[in-house]
Amino acid sequence: MHPFVYAAPSTVKEAVEILTKHGDKARPMAGGTDLLVQIRGGRFDLDMVVDIKKIPELTSVTNNNDGLVIGSAVACHQLYEDDDISKNYPGLIDAATLIGGIQIQSRSGFGGNLCNATPSADGIGPLIVHSTVANIQGESGTRSIPVEEFCTGPGRNALGKGEMLVSLSIPNKGKGFGAAYERFIPRNEMDIAVAAVASSILVGSNGKISEARIALASVGPTPIFAKKASDFLIGKEANEASFKEAAAIAKSECSPIEDMRGTIEQRQHLVEVITLRTLNKSLERIEG
Amino acid sequence: MVNVSDSKNYKVIGTNPIRHDGYDKVTGRAIYGADVKLPGLIWASIVRSPNAHAVIKNVDTSEAEKIDGVFAVMTGKDLPQQEDQFIDHGEGTENVAWSSENIMATQKVLYKGHAVAAVAAIDRYVADYAASKVKVEYDLLDAVTNVEDATKEGAPILLDSLVGDHLRKKVKNTNVASITRHEFGDPDKAFANAENVVERTFTLQMVHQGYIEPHNATAHWDEEDRIKVWTSTQGAFPVRTSTAAILKLDVSRVKVTPLEIGGGFGGKIPVYLEPVVSILSRKSGRPVKAVMERSSVFQASGPAPGGTITVKMGTDKDANIVAAESSIKLEAGGFPGSAVGAAVQCIFAAYDIPNTRIDGFDIVVNKPKSAAYRAPGSPQAAFATETVSDELARIHGMDPIDFRLQNASKEGTRRADGVVFPKVGNVEVLEAAKKSDHWNSDLGTPAKGRVRGRGVASGYWFNVGLKSTVNLSVNSDGSVVLVEGSSDIGGTRTSISMQAAEILGIEVENFRPSVGDTETAGYADVTGGSRTTYATGFAAVKAAENLIEVLKDRCAIIWSLDKNDIDFEDGTFFASKDPELKFTFKELASNLDNTGGPAASSGSVDLESAGGAFGTHIVDVDVDTETGKTDIARYTVLQDVGTAIYPAYVRGQMAGGAVQGIGWALNEEYYMKDDGTQANVSYLDYRMPTALDLPNIETIIVEVPNPGHPFGVRGVGEVPICPPVGAIGNALHDALGKRFYDSPMKPGRILNVLGKISD
Numbered sequence A: 001m002h003p004f005v006y007a008a009p010s011t012v013k014e015a016v017e018i019l020t021k022h023g024d025k026a027r028p029m030a031g032g033t034d035l036l037v038q039i040r041g042g043r044f045d046l047d048m049v050v051d052i053k054k055i056p057e058l059t060s061v062t063n064n065n066d067g068l069v070i071g072s073a074v075a076c077h078q079l080y081e082d083d084d085i086s087k088n089y090p091g092l093i094d095a096a097t098l099i100g101g102i103q104i105q106s107r108s109g110f111g112g113n114l115c116n117a118t119p120s121a122d123g124i125g126p127l128i129v130h131s132t133v134a135n136i137q138g139e140s141g142t143r144s145i146p147v148e149e150f151c152t153g154p155g156r157n158a159l160g161k162g163e164m165l166v167s168l169s170i171p172n173k174g175k176g177f178g179a180a181y182e183r184f185i186p187r188n189e190m191d192i193a194v195a196a197v198a199s200s201i202l203v204g205s206n207g208k209i210s211e212a213r214i215a216l217a218s219v220g221p222t223p224i225f226a227k228k229a230s231d232f233l234i235g236k237e238a239n240e241a242s243f244k245e246a247a248a249i250a251k252s253e254c255s256p257i258e259d260m261r262g263t264i265e266q267r268q269h270l271v272e273v274i275t276l277r278t279l280n281k282s283l284e285r286i287e288g
Numbered sequence B: 001m002v003n004v005s006d007s008k009n010y011k012v013i014g015t016n017p018i019r020h021d022g023y024d025k026v027t028g029r030a031i032y033g034a035d036v037k038l039p040g041l042i043w044a045s046i047v048r049s050p051n052a053h054a055v056i057k058n059v060d061t062s063e064a065e066k067i068d069g070v071f072a073v074m075t076g077k078d079l080p081q082q083e084d085q086f087i088d089h090g091e092g093t094e095n096v097a098w099s100s101e102n103i104m105a106t107q108k109v110l111y112k113g114h115a116v117a118a119v120a121a122i123d124r125y126v127a128d129y130a131a132s133k134v135k136v137e138y139d140l141l142d143a144v145t146n147v148e149d150a151t152k153e154g155a156p157i158l159l160d161s162l163v164g165d166h167l168r169k170k171v172k173n174t175n176v177a178s179i180t181r182h183e184f185g186d187p188d189k190a191f192a193n194a195e196n197v198v199e200r201t202f203t204l205q206m207v208h209q210g211y212i213e214p215h216n217a218t219a220h221w222d223e224e225d226r227i228k229v230w231t232s233t234q235g236a237f238p239v240r241t242s243t244a245a246i247l248k249l250d251v252s253r254v255k256v257t258p259l260e261i262g263g264g265f266g267g268k269i270p271v272y273l274e275p276v277v278s279i280l281s282r283k284s285g286r287p288v289k290a291v292m293e294r295s296s297v298f299q300a301s302g303p304a305p306g307g308t309i310t311v312k313m314g315t316d317k318d319a320n321i322v323a324a325e326s327s328i329k330l331e332a333g334g335f336p337g338s339a340v341g342a343a344v345q346c347i348f349a350a351y352d353i354p355n356t357r358i359d360g361f362d363i364v365v366n367k368p369k370s371a372a373y374r375a376p377g378s379p380q381a382a383f384a385t386e387t388v389s390d391e392l393a394r395i396h397g398m399d400p401i402d403f404r405l406q407n408a409s410k411e412g413t414r415r416a417d418g419v420v421f422p423k424v425g426n427v428e429v430l431e432a433a434k435k436s437d438h439w440n441s442d443l444g445t446p447a448k449g450r451v452r453g454r455g456v457a458s459g460y461w462f463n464v465g466l467k468s469t470v471n472l473s474v475n476s477d478g479s480v481v482l483v484e485g486s487s488d489i490g491g492t493r494t495s496i497s498m499q500a501a502e503i504l505g506i507e508v509e510n511f512r513p514s515v516g517d518t519e520t521a522g523y524a525d526v527t528g529g530s531r532t533t534y535a536t537g538f539a540a541v542k543a544a545e546n547l548i549e550v551l552k553d554r555c556a557i558i559w560s561l562d563k564n565d566i567d568f569e570d571g572t573f574f575a576s577k578d579p580e581l582k583f584t585f586k587e588l589a590s591n592l593d594n595t596g597g598p599a600a601s602s603g604s605v606d607l608e609s610a611g612g613a614f615g616t617h618i619v620d621v622d623v624d625t626e627t628g629k630t631d632i633a634r635y636t637v638l639q640d641v642g643t644a645i646y647p648a649y650v651r652g653q654m655a656g657g658a659v660q661g662i663g664w665a666l667n668e669e670y671y672m673k674d675d676g677t678q679a680n681v682s683y684l685d686y687r688m689p690t691a692l693d694l695p696n697i698e699t700i701i702v703e704v705p706n707p708g709h710p711f712g713v714r715g716v717g718e719v720p721i722c723p724p725v726g727a728i729g730n731a732l733h734d735a736l737g738k739r740f741y742d743s744p745m746k747p748g749r750i751l752n753v754l755g756k757i758s759d
């Protein structure tokens, strides 16, 4: 680690200018709970740290009937302290309440979690199953992509030079929608998922599933949108039997490695177990 | 509390006063090793091996030396050459030649993280940068990281100079540093006649003590070749002995000031940084400080050995254990000296067995040199014995506590290694366990998807005595200054003062206790072996008794009487023949200036033995059979503590030891990669339990006073880490119907034993 300059711009435009100018030698800092650890650990060799928490647009939350827009520097607690958001976005809240502990949740949020792009990130699966779109701004303008396309490899994302994440747009699916996120860790806190699954379903009044999304974490180089398992559920009855089949398909969609946190088979097994659990929980939440 | 003694009426012993170090610690004012600041202080950074096993071909420090802000660079060649020379620290002996090579390698690196060079610079960042510019050339060798691989034909040999002692035969070209055997009776014949025989082999992984405070040291080498060292340690005097020996200086040239210590558990007995910062200080002329990174603490301090243990036990038709046999192979790390010597003494200590054979193997492997960790060797041994014992109890259809009671060691039982037990509390603890609320409670119903089971296991630690000194002096306001040379890890400033206070008949609040440096305190061995409340407490009792004699002299002067006519009782001095003549301790203190000035005394001991102690733990586990995750639903620790001087401390030790054992059983391990290096070098991935992983640990104190101590104290700190691994294994069996022979019993292993996954 060597001395670096701390910048705190007040507009996205200014932030983008600094990032463009310094390229690899600058990084945005939202909560800093990943970034500071990484700088100390020697992963980045930075001249410039760009604090984006002073940009009002990035720390604000807009919640209306159509959906939710969260600035990229919004902290977890801003979401779970709002009853309305907690009711409509249960998958996000599952993650927001388990990332780190109270201190971490008070500084950090989904923007940093997504940009950090680790395969085990607890926020990304829930964003995927809530059909989130990432809004990006760079020197040449703005663009939007679905979150499942945001992570490109372990610690790598789709942002180009000078680009930054501005906000996340999440549709409000309304009545009949349920979502849940669960991770498996050997302890009860302060751990990285051995395997994790986020699920969501939209169930019509006929009891049939009209939309379904399943996302897997810690079982591949990026969080995985389990498309086959998700598609399988469309048109099926929302019950344990369909969920079991979907869970078996989800298991086949992961590609874990063996490391100190778990073996390949253990992770595949856990994906099946947790997929079933989160689908059941999503349904329970719909049925209230 | 279960009181087995005819207890005396103590005033101070058995109470829980506010601890003397409490305010400073809770307000953050206490000074720990990393807080040391001195004028002109510079920082050291250590260059460590990235390889598990390699020959050092060349160390090039030239580039590092040129960097702005660098004051000094050293390699292992800057440490004096050493011959084999052995120092006994009570909890483990040290060969100075190997210690020196462990502190900084000159020939070979034997584990990842092994120090090869060091840099001192103006600040931490420059020091780290300069350290990264030291170029070390290595010839890589194959690494062996467990006892099986290290003892295979053709295994790479770690130490060319090692001459193994294999049952008194000298053997060269080996990784087995020693093989010992303790034999008693005729085990072969007894096994042949036994009704039931169970033989199992267990594996355990290396684990770390996990103290929060990393190792640290600051040193200043002055123009007169005197070294001042500031460090967090379990023993300032042993640090002085080791540092002086490694630097080939007289002990009087080294002064060690111990700071507050943020945990040690045995791991803060060896020196790692002290000689290094001393040499860097000599080279730079500045005081130099070093603080280890957490990853270095894992990779380059002294964890507890893993290994392979086989236990075979046989019973007759009446469920009496008639024979037991064990082979204990423990990994010493890069240099000889695992805890196997202690393990062989503990493995069958809880049982009265007429025929035993115990073989111990000390084996070097490419891992950090192991050190003491709370009852070194005994938790590993207890996992094996207590599992086999549980299996035998089930075969006989017996309650596991009844089986243990029937076979329990007691006063007069001879251990295989020859020791005959004096009064010990094994039976009393088991009886208390049998009567406990936990043992008699229903298992209850776990949450959906989980199964619950209950297990029990016992454990033993012999504890040590050794040398301690306590100095007392009286202030004119009636307060007493107490100086101990023992590092205070568990609150001994208060528990030692309490023992002196009881003798002097005054309140412990009148004491001003402190831990002295090596030039203000009298000599004390390490705070280890659960010895401090016992041995340093014994010294305090002697010092207090000596002080009473001094004060009687003063009464004699004031009253113009013969000393023999002065009596002392309950804190009051009085003339035996004239009840009008009396002084409270405080009154007398205010009169000292007129009767010859300061009153001071000293007490010291060198105790050969200590009261060994037993504990029994009961645990309920809840297992999620789909994920393999285990939660501890209820946990009770019972232990014979002799006499609880400060019961809240005693309960803290009992709960703390159990918690470390729970971590050992469930998740903790050195996870080794194929290249022989440790993967999980952070607390994130080392997975010690956090508060959310633990229930309230219930504690039941059993008091069977130790006849060898004035108040009956036994060591309490180490026993409680011995039973947990076995107890949890037995509880898992009760829950799942499957036995566990490998630790940790982590979720993946549980899924594997349940047949849900194959690896």
Ligand SMILES: Cc1cc2nc3c(=O)[nH]c(=O)nc-3n(C[C@H](O)[C@H](O)[C@H](O)COP(=O)(O)OP(=O)(O)OC[C@H]3O[C@@H](n4cnc5c(N)ncnc54)[C@H](O)[C@@H]3O)c2cc1C
Binding pocket: A027, A028, A029, A030, A031, A032, A033, A034, A035, A036, A037, A052, A072, A073, A098, A099, A100, A101, A104, A107, A108, A109, A110, A111, A112, A113, A114, A115, A116, A120, A121, A122, A123, A159, A163, A164, A165, A166, A190, A191
């Ligand atoms: C003690 C502890 C516990 C933790 N526990 C968990 C856990 O349980 N689960 C979990 O998933 N994570 C955990 N983390 C990791 C971390 O807290 C989370 O990933 C968190 O969501 C990161 O958010 P942040 O705002 O702090 O990100 P930062 O550290 O500020 O940023 C993370 C990365 O994203 C980049 N970045 C940030 N904002 C932008 C932007 N707008 N545009 C482009 N790039 C950007 C940064 O440059 C950096 O590379 C833990 C961390 C700690 C220290």
